[in-house]
Amino acid sequence: MASESTTLTVDGPNGPRDMRISSPGRVLWPDLGLTKLDLARYLADVGDAFIAANGGRPVALQRFSDNVDGEQFFSKNPPKGTPDFIRSVKVVFPSARSHPMLVLDEPAAAVWAAQMNTVVFHPWPSRADNTDNPDQLRIDLDPQPGTDFDDAIPAALELKDVLAEAGLITFIKTSGNRGLHVYAPVEPTREFLDVRHAVIAAARELERRMPDKVTTAWWKEERGNRVFVDFNQANRDRTIAGAYSPRALGHAPVSCPISWDELGGADPKNFTILTVPDRLKTVGDPWADMKDKPGKIDVLLEWWERDVGAGLGELPFPPDYPKMPGEPPRVQPSRARKKD
Incomplete structure (x- = not known):
């Protein structure tokens, strides 16, 4: 007996496609x-807003064997049977190995990914034609236990000012959970380590201004009841849920772009796969002009060098990364004290 199926017609730049x-x-x-x-x-x-935000980039697919409460896995290589109209691009990973990753260029490609049981889309901050140089500076504001979305709001507003002082125009979206993601479009002239250092410089400046509310501490035991500025999301092969991507949480939330004027009254629970399509029709896409306003990270890198000169150097990398130059020991502080 043939398995149950249906066909969805999806409009796109190359005309409609019938997607099974x-x-x-x-x-x-x-x-x-x-x-x-x-x-x-x-x-x-x-589809149009989704592709404007995530298209043309290497993307990892977070796929589920059953439902969002069940087993999940990440797909980076193009799966077997990928349609001819979906391309891929070879990227280099922190291990120095390279392999192809999918690139989504039209809404039908995202629908095909859903057919492959993808729920969450993780685009790189660099584009397929220049994978080594990000064109987005991304900062993840992650509320720690004892804090929530409302605690991330003042941190995001202050971060907006910090980045404005560095000459950058910022855009914001909900994470789809409790946090906020702040983006700044930048000229793709610097490689990942430079962008990471720029993010660390901005994070440290934010921490100086809000020391009781914000932290750059990598180790959870040192963060306290503060919002963590996750600088390691700026590394090569580190991604966050893309704009308009669904999230694998019970109420089907979406990582939703909002305007800065909306932030103060925003409730992330209101942005779901049931509500966001109508929101786009009535409010429009707050990120529609993001690509028109790229900036430079030169000022942030000057701040980085200033802090290095003051004794503030590299911060820890993710545990699966090779040991990096200048990196402090990857030892949890409490364990290091016990050894001493």
Whole structure:
């Protein structure tokens, strides 16, 4: 017996494409009864904004074997059976190995990814034609236990001012959970380590201005009830959920771009795959002109050099990274004290 399937017609720059969705009734979000077909329709409805934000970049797919409460895995290589209209680009990873990653150029490609059980999309901060040089500076504001989304709001507003002093125009979105993601478009002339250092410089400046509210401490035991500025998201092969990407949480939230004017009254629970398509129709895309305003990270790198001169050097890298020049020991502080 043939498996259940349906066809979804998806508009795009090369005309409409008929995309097959197998098992369309499979429930992905059990709490709401939302299905694979609901996800595919969401991606078709927000397709233009989704591709404007995430298209043309290497992208990793966070896929699920059953529903969002079950087993998941990341897909970076193009899966077998990838349609001919979806391209890939070879990228270099921290290990110095390279292999191809998918690039999504039209809404139908995102719908195909949903057919492959993708829920969360993780685009690189660099583009497919220049994978080594990011064109986005991204800063993840991550509320720690004892803090929540409302604590991230003043940190984001202060960060906006910090980056403005460095000559950058910023855009913001909800993470889809409790945090906020601040983006600044930049000219793709610097490699990943430079952009990481620029992020660290901005994070340290924010921490100086809000020491009781914000931290750059990599080790969780040192963060306290503060918002963590996750500088390691600026590394090569480190990504955050893309704009308009669904998240694998029970209420089917979306990592949703908002305007700075909306931030003070924003509730991330209001942005879901059920509400965001209508929001786009009524409010529009707050990130529509992001590509028109790239800046430079030169001032932030001057701040980095200033801090290095003052004795503030490199910060820890993720544990799966090779040991990096100038990096402090990768030892949890409490364990280091016990050894001493």
